[in-house]
Amino acid sequence: CWWSQPDFRAVGDYLKDKYDSASEMVVEKHRESRGWVETLRPRYNYFKAPTDRDLVYYESSPNFCEPNPETGSFGTRDRACNVTSHGIDGCDLLCCGRGHNTRTEKRREKCHCVFHWCCYVRCQES
Numbered sequence: 001c002w003w004s005q006p007d008f009r010a011v012g013d014y015l016k017d018k019y020d021s022a023s024e025m026v027v028e029k030h031r032e033s034r035g036w037v038e039t040l041r042p043r044y045n046y047f048k049a050p051t052d053r054d055l056v057y058y059e060s061s062p063n064f065c066e067p068n069p070e071t072g073s074f075g076t077r078d079r080a081c082n083v084t085s086h087g088i089d090g091c092d093l094l095c096c097g098r099g100h101n102t103r104t105e106k107r108r109e110k111c112h113c114v115f116h117w118c119c120y121v122r123c124q125e126s
Contacts, residue, residue: 022055023047065096 005011025040040058042049050056062068067075081091081100091100110123 018055022057023050024060025050025056025058027058065098 024043026043027038028041029036029038031037040056062071062073064071064073065076067073067077076094076096077098079094081094082089083091083100083102086092088094108125110125113121113123115121
């Protein structure tokens, strides 16, 4: 019998879905016969309680938009972003609502370069 790992992309997509729908919890302490007991309960009562298969958290993620030496985050200011993307590289998300500047560059790059013996390189200009 062979046991194989599922497709890595499928695992990543599954975990991302769990992360996106994770439930925020709070820790409650209460006294029982065996002493103080900590339990998790949903922070907001209007959400259904998570099941055993749901992802939960009780500490908020740090703000990665601003620099934070404690977490080692440099923030996102002055990062390059993709104006047409709605993903994590998109300007809306990466710029954290601060807005963004658009810059158009015209570059001349060397393409199809060939080394000739000896000793120069000739390129097709673009």
